[in-house]
Amino acid sequence: MTRPVLSVLAGALALLLAAGSLDAQARARAIGLAPGVFTPGRHNAITDVPGVRVGHATIAEGDSLRTGVTAIVPHGGDLFRDRVPAALHVGNGFGKLLGVTQLRELGEIETPIVLTCTLCIWQAGDALAQWMLARPENANVRSINPVVGETNDGGLNTTRARPGIAAAVARALAVADSGPVAEGSVGAGHGTIMFGWKGGMGTASRRLPASLGGHTIGVLVQGNYGGVLQMAGVPIGQLLGRYAFQRNVAPGAGGGRPPGDAGAERGDGSCMIVIATDAPLLARNLERLGARAIMGLARTGSSASNGSGDYVLAFSSSPRVRRNPDATVSTNDELGNEAMSALFQAVTEATEEALYNALLMATPVSTRATTVRPLPRDSVQVLLRARGVGR
Template sequence: MLRFAALLLLAAPALLGAQVRARALGLAPGLFATGTNNAITDVAGVKVGHATVSEGDSLRTGVTAIVPHGGDLFRDRVPAALHVGNGFGKLLGVTQLRELGEIETPIVLTCTLCIWQAGDALAQWMLARPENASVRSINPVVGETNDGQLNATRSRVGIGRAVRQALDAAAPGPVAEGSVGAGHGTVMFGWKGGIGTASRVLPASLGGYTVGVLVQGNYGGVLQMAGVPIGQLLGRFAFQRDVAPGRPSGPGDAGAERGDGSCMIVIATDAPVLARNLERMGARAIMGLARTGSSASNGSGDYVLAFSTNLRVRRNPDATVSTNDELGNEAMSALFQAVTEATEEALYNALLMATPVSSRAGTVRPLPADSVRQLLRARGIGR
């Protein structure tokens, strides 16, 4: 029997190696300031936990959990919405989320064939809480990307335990990024991918609200950073076998050559926003994804989950009348800008903070930050 090893990476990103966040290279998309940690946890009350599964020569996967607040999640529900950029994937709990416009559990991210085990473990974790002793139905929300290039994804050993560990480890503050948790086995643009996060804080004149984004990057395309065609300049990009047949092959397998893969994006905000406008915020995250060079290929599952933690829009399932006080449509434009900026930067962080991961399938190395720095500087960008 295989032994299970889960590594809980809870400290600041510096623990993950010598990689750098995007801002260390001068990549700071957009106009608005970041929060204290430049992370989804800058939205007050939001917590993130990881459990990384690395065992033998084949298991390279994990779980990342996003907890919207520290209270009773089932009875103090947050409004939520889903936007689908391209639906080649699996997302557990989506029909009830869309029907009711709310979630009643944390959001868990994991590997593509792990979502059913993860959903069961998440439901058990919720049902075991004392305040849920009389609850008879739970709708766990679980997203995934396919980390099968590095991970023996059919195995699914230890995922239930990893879910419980990630949930129990969830904490505010700095969020570990890169090859950790649900990002341990992922690949982006042929380089090592992973978990990334970023945040934006609106000026007081625009409401002073915070938007945080966390991504599980596992997709392809033609990488660009601040408009610089990094993938082409480094000789690794989708469709290069067709447009540059004389050059060495870049991303690897046929799926990567077409830009296939997936990306899960989770948005949190403290702005009082309900499901309709949360879905509109989700659509803007796809714009941030596109800025990095994704065209949402046929084989890419690109999903955005968005929720609001604001007390004015919380939901109680026993309430017969809902009297929510939400932002009007005209107040949404700044939040759209913030989402686009934070998503783009979170995806850069997922790439730049990744560390090498090896399995019996080989080794996937991270994007070379020094080369990126030189290419950006040559165009007057960065540090």
Template structure:
């Protein structure tokens, strides 16, 4: 009964949702900012991995609440009954990633992955458990390892009010679908800040050619961290005068990022942990420094549940390249698509696109894909 009530509330919220302003802002490739050497999937999103679904609930209330929930589902079935292999990598452990020890112990996840704000983790997890327990076939279940990650959006969001409610979790789960993924100031990225500008949700993918295994790797990020923004090697933060440890701005380097990696490659927990660690290479390329107060986490899972013919160790390198590139590009997308937001403690501006393009052109980093040989697919 509770699940039906929550889903009804979610449908009502979705029916009154406003068009996303992010539609007017470009992704990285719209600006000619092509990251790396591997081709993206058709959507350049985590949903290029067949079966993966993403849904958002954006929570904007009054002048101070700017937060939300983002749900990532490995497949369209009951994840508890049809678990997928998974692993976690930690760049810096200043965070509240719920469910991490059981993932590490068993090498699998048994619930959708939720992302939200720091002080909403437990409320989101409680709602997720309530919803799952109401599903058919779950009547005898007595233990659920809810997987919930977070970043601290307390600049734009009145985080102490802990505004995420069960209907928001139900909305995100109910909205989860394949296809294009909304990015920027939506869902769990509604109130986030990255490199001093507006952060948010971003996604990207890489589709390996058949000669390198033919597998797909997709990444979704919740960006909310500091450092010196670098885009394809161009020092954007430095050139625009906004970067960590700059005394005149009082800019802090702390913050957090959640990175979710999906792949259809047949990987077990050990191989997925290796893959998750390489996502941190992509994070580092954007100018992050994994500072003391930054919770930098990667959750990686495979949608291939058979595990009959695992990718051998010496064939993992193309997947490593893919996840690093997709993570880097997903972070750029999270910021480029984000809009200026005014909230609890002021206004955080979005990246100034014209000035960013000027810096990218000054360093000659746009259009790199045009120099690559044909036939990468």
């Protein structure tokens, strides 16, 4: 970006800030951020994929507990005996992911997917296993592989305390629904931070035209990472004076962060991305799909720093490819490789938009020590409009 353009943008922003802020929650499309060429589904959410349900349970207690649980249920049937093909793609592996070895070995999952805080995954895994074992159809089951992902919300949450996680897992599963999905500072995103602003949960979807198969891709994200924020190519983080490595390249600027926040200064953090699709895919092509979600993450300004755990879980809910553990022969009607390109485009678009939604739908969260505020939406709109983007 040239210096004259930067000057125009900075001037427009200064006028806005002088006039005061009217920030409010808004999904990306409400301010004209609509990445890509494909159309969203009805809810523009992961729940646009038939059968997929999402539930949140938020933990906000006292002056320091700010965490939660989010559950993704792949379909409404017997998850243990009607397993969905699944795969994992790791962008950067600085994190914890429960159940990963069996997932990779068998290419399937047999439980809902749960997201929570870093030190909560073991309690969440036990609670998810107990939930599965308590179901009448699983009375004789002797092994469960719960899949639980995490990001570290320790900037806002007293993460070592870990209270109420088992109950939160049960609540999230109980309220899981197929309609619109709450976003922002809810569930597993209650205590998360993105680019120095409040982060959270976000979701988006894309539906391919009939000529490309008519399949739906849905993405859910738990955003808790850093870098140099950009939206539709506009360097929002730089223009708002908050971005990774700022103290190195602009030593006098300060970066808008408290002293000693070295992890944020390096762009550290994590992002969990869950992809659902009704396209009939097995593990190999689901892993390829997950790799493209990282491209959507990169479009927002992440470089997957050393201290970032960036994981993508992808599954197909299509009945055509489900697995019965007792079957001796598996016959599947899977899409061919040539059909994948449109799905790659769709998941890249949906991931980028889901991450924007996580930022734009977040609300302030306070603890005894600090308050983390969301990205100033009206300032972002001014900066986008100056580049001919948005409304």
